[in-house]
Amino acid sequence: MLGRLPLEEQLDAFRSALGQNETLTEVMARTATLDLPGWYVTAGCLFQTVWNVVTGRPPTRGIRDYDVFYFDDTDLSWEAEDAVIKAGQEVFEGLRAEVEIRNEARVHLWYERKFGVPCPPYDSTESAIDRFAATTCCLGVRPEPDGTWRVYAPHGLSDVFNLVVRPNPVLAPREVYEAKAARWKEEWPELRVLPWPTGAPSGA
Numbered sequence: 001m002l003g004r005l006p007l008e009e010q011l012d013a014f015r016s017a018l019g020q021n022e023t024l025t026e027v028m029a030r031t032a033t034l035d036l037p038g039w040y041v042t043a044g045c046l047f048q049t050v051w052n053v054v055t056g057r058p059p060t061r062g063i064r065d066y067d068v069f070y071f072d073d074t075d076l077s078w079e080a081e082d083a084v085i086k087a088g089q090e091v092f093e094g095l096r097a098e099v100e101i102r103n104e105a106r107v108h109l110w111y112e113r114k115f116g117v118p119c120p121p122y123d124s125t126e127s128a129i130d131r132f133a134a135t136t137c138c139l140g141v142r143p144e145p146d147g148t149w150r151v152y153a154p155h156g157l158s159d160v161f162n163l164v165v166r167p168n169p170v171l172a173p174r175e176v177y178e179a180k181a182a183r184w185k186e187e188w189p190e191l192r193v194l195p196w197p198t199g200a201p202s203g204a
Contacts, residue, residue, distance in 0.1 A: 010157045014050065015149055018141065021049040021059035023097045027066045028143055030091045036070035036084065036101075038125040040140030040152060043067045047136050047160045051188050054161060062187040065098040069140070071125040073105040081106055104128035117173055126152055133172035133180055136165050165193045 018024055028041050045066045052059050068088070072080070081103040088101045104122050111119035122128045129140050129152060136159055140152035159166055165184060167177050174196045181193045 007156070010161065011151060013161070014151065014157055017050045017053040017059075018046065020053055021045070021063075023060055023063075023095070024049055024066065026095060027068070027092070027097065027099055028141065030095070031068050031088075031099075032143055034084070034087060034091060036068070037072050039068060039070040040125055040129065040142050040150075041066060042069050042129055042140040043132065043137050046139045046141060048184075048188075050160050051163060051191070054163070055188065055190055060097075063097075065100050068099060068101045069104050069125045069128055070101070071104050071122070071128070076103075076106050076109065078106075115173060115176060117171065119171060126154075130154055131171040132168060133177040134165050135168045136160055138168065163188070163191050165191055167194060167196050169197060 024041065024045055027045070031039060031041060045063050048063050049059050051057075052061050070084070072084075084103065085101050088099060092099045104125050104127075107128060108119045108121040111117075119131075122131075125140065129138050132138050135155040138153065138155050139160070140150075142150050144150050155166075155168075158164075165181050167174075169177075177196060181191075185191050185193055
C-alpha cells in the first residue's frame with residue numbers, strides 16, 4: 001500500500017497522483033505567475049485528488065474548488081486582499097474551476113465571526129495550514145523555480161493514501177470537522193472517519 005512506503009516514495013506517489021489532475025497543475029502554474037508571498041495550493045483539491053486516484057475515480061471528481069493561501073502581513077486591509085483576488089480572477093480566466101485566494105495574515109480578523117471561536121494571528125501560511133479541522137487537510141504544494149515541488153505535510157501522507165480522515169482539534173470546532181467529514185464520506189464511501197477525541201474542545 002502507498003501509505004506504507006518510505007516517505008521519499010510517498011512523495012513521488014503524491015506528486016504522481018496530483019499530476020493526473022490537469023486542473024490542479026494548471027492552477028499551480030497560473031498561481032506561480034502572481035508571485036504571492038509564501039503561497040501554497042492547499043486543502044481539499046490535494047487530498048481529494050489522491051482519494052480519486054487511489055480509488056480509481058476521475059482525478060477531479062467531487063472537488064468543489066481550489067484553495068490558494070498566501071501570507072502578507074504588510075497590509076491587513078480587505079482592499080489589499082481584494083486586489084489580489086481580482087488579479088487572480090484575471091489569471092484564472094477561462095479555467096473551468098473555482099479558485100479561492102485568501103491572505104492567511106488576515107484570518108484572525110474574521111474567523112471568530114464565522115466559526116464562533118477566536119483565532120490567534122498566524123505568522124505564516126504554514127501555521128494556517130496546521131490548523132485545518134482534519135489532519136488530512138494539512139497539506140500545501142507549490143512549484144519551485146527549479147521545477148521541484150515544495151510539499152508541506154506536517155502530518156505526513158500515510159493517512160491521505162490510506163483514506164483515513166483524522167480530526168485536528170487545535171482550532172476548528174468539532175461541528176466543522178464532523179460536517180466536512182460527513183460530506184466527504186458521502187462522496188468517497190471508502191473513507192475511514194475517526195471520531196473527535198474525547199475531552200477535546202468542541203467549539204463555542
